[in-house]
Amino acid sequence: MSNTPKVDYDPQVIEKFAASLYRKAISAQKGSVAVGVLTGAIFGGVPLTSLGASWPIPHSFGFATLLAGAIIGGVIGFVIGDARSFGYKLQAQAALCQVEIERNTQASVHATLVHAAATSPSPAPVRSGNGASA
Secondary structure, three states: OOOOOOOOOOHHHHHHHHHHHHHHHHHHHHHHHHHHHHHHHHHHOHHHOHHHHHOOOOHHHHHHHHHHHHHHHHHHHHHHHHHHHHHHHHHHHHHHHHHHHHHHHHHHHHHHHHHHHHHOOOOOOOOOOOOOOO
């Protein structure tokens, strides 16, 4: 006796998985931009800290470097997030493609069976006896 549950094909499971991948793609892009902006702002804001005294950038340019760092970090985060987002979207499309293949295959098999049933010749009448005439 096996405790393995019976598993049936359910296209809604794959469609939900694809939807979750699309949500993950959006989150990856937004998250990468946010991390990029934050990281860039931290590096750009170094002249405003006590560490900035040893840098060749004057303290008066601190806000400009902070802003430039945030912008550059955001752009880098966008590029990285866009690449990750594309990977998730590609996985979602591959899963949806499998569902569509299954639907098309079922429709094709059904159409073939209907056509075969409609065009099949009627069976020949069955004769009884040995076939000899009297």
